[in-house]
Amino acid sequence: MDRFKNILVTGGAGFIGSNFLNHMIIKYSDVNFINLDLLTYAGNLDYLNVVKDYPNYFFIEGDISDSKLVTSIFKKYSVDGVINFAAESHVDNSIGDPSDFIKTNINGTFNLLKVAYDSWMISPFKHKSGFLHSRFHQVSTDEVYGSIEQGSFNENSAYNPSSPYSSSKSSADLIVKSFNKTYGLNTTISLSSNNFGPNQNREKFIPVVLNSILNNVPVPVYGDGKNIRDWIFVDDNCKIIELIFKKGLSGESYNIGGGNEISNLDLIDLIFNSIITCSKNITDYQINFIDDRFGHDRRYSVNNSKIISDLGWSNDFSNFHKSLDFYVKNYINSHF
Ligand SMILES: NC(=O)c1ccc[n+]([C@@H]2O[C@H](COP(=O)([O-])OP(=O)(O)OC[C@H]3O[C@@H](n4cnc5c(N)ncnc54)[C@H](O)[C@@H]3O)[C@@H](O)[C@H]2O)c1
Numbered sequence: 001m002d003r004f005k006n007i008l009v010t011g012g013a014g015f016i017g018s019n020f021l022n023h024m025i026i027k028y029s030d031v032n033f034i035n036l037d038l039l040t041y042a043g044n045l046d047y048l049n050v051v052k053d054y055p056n057y058f059f060i061e062g063d064i065s066d067s068k069l070v071t072s073i074f075k076k077y078s079v080d081g082v083i084n085f086a087a088e089s090h091v092d093n094s095i096g097d098p099s100d101f102i103k104t105n106i107n108g109t110f111n112l113l114k115v116a117y118d119s120w121m122i123s124p125f126k127h128k129s130g131f132l133h134s135r136f137h138q139v140s141t142d143e144v145y146g147s148i149e150q151g152s153f154n155e156n157s158a159y160n161p162s163s164p165y166s167s168s169k170s171s172a173d174l175i176v177k178s179f180n181k182t183y184g185l186n187t188t189i190s191l192s193s194n195n196f197g198p199n200q201n202r203e204k205f206i207p208v209v210l211n212s213i214l215n216n217v218p219v220p221v222y223g224d225g226k227n228i229r230d231w232i233f234v235d236d237n238c239k240i241i242e243l244i245f246k247k248g249l250s251g252e253s254y255n256i257g258g259g260n261e262i263s264n265l266d267l268i269d270l271i272f273n274s275i276i277t278c279s280k281n282i283t284d285y286q287i288n289f290i291d292d293r294f295g296h297d298r299r300y301s302v303n304n305s306k307i308i309s310d311l312g313w314s315n316d317f318s319n320f321h322k323s324l325d326f327y328v329k330n331y332i333n334s335h336f
Helices: 015-027 067-077 091-096 099-120 164-183 205-214 234-247 264-276 305-309 320-335
Strands: 006-010 032-037 057-061 081-084 121-123 135-141 187-192 194-196 219-222 228-233 252-256 261-263 287-290
Touching: 006 015, 006 067, 015 032, 015 234, 032 067, 057 067, 067 099, 081 099, 081 234, 091 099, 091 164, 099 121, 099 135, 099 164, 135 164, 135 234, 164 187, 187 234, 194 234, 194 320, 205 219, 205 264, 205 320, 219 264, 228 234, 228 264, 228 320, 234 252, 234 305, 252 305, 261 264, 264 320
Parallel strands: 006 032, 006 081, 032 057, 081 135, 135 187, 187 252, 194 228, 219 287
Antiparallel strands: 228 261
């Protein structure tokens, strides 16, 4: 990790954050990783069983919006980097009640930024000694750009979010950008497409499909099921976030698309085909079409060329079909 010594990773007990920590803690034994997580319904410390006893791993249960707590963590651990995964992340929940999305995704991010600024800088564009390299990385989503019928969004595309979730993530990104422009805080933002892989909460689409088919329950599908999402294996997203954190330019945003666009109906078919190669009891599946989600975006698509041209990402993504198949089989082995 070159220059970083003590990195605060928020939301590290969630899906992507835990995959990230499992990768980083082992790879960078000379860097301390401090995981601040509120352990909401989406957080689970079991996801970190492999690394929990490593000497460079520390866990703190708490809220990123808690100014006193975050300030004390920065002081105690001399935090010189932040990677902010912590969020309320489920679109459906944001439609039911956006309150926690505003609190965590917007106010929480603002609080982290403010404490980072106070800890690392004397005044705008003037760093405290020892913190010139310090960086704040915001983990964002392709959903901030909204829906696109054809083509793909690049990093200069306007934000046009639809749901309270994507609006709260958009708001957070704008505040991150303002701390960079106004105060000179070193920031980067990554905007990834839909992740899949181990430790994903059972309320998210792929686990819902798996549990429905394996329990012989109709798979709930919004609208006509033809909404298109781009999928990325979580390991790939984590490696690119690592690359951005190390090599990205301050003030820049980087799209992370998986290059695997597929409709929800076709994805269900793929998952089913993977299931039947190892689960003999399953011979069929059914779909329960339900009323479309309010504000449901039709298609997401982001252009990846910046991480390739500017950061040297080798376009070396996991094979989508193989990694999905691998994930499905592991899921069946560990849950059924
Ligand atoms: N999952 C995806 O497909 C995807 C795609 C693009 C971007 N993202 C973004 O990546 C990040 C991680 O997503 P995920 O799928 O791992 O989410 P997740 O819901 O699985 O995990 C979120 C984690 O944050 C913690 N948390 C929630 N509120 C908190 C608070 N106030 N203080 C401290 N911790 C808190 C939870 O306990 C949980 O461990 C989010 O910012 C999300 O917007 C996710």
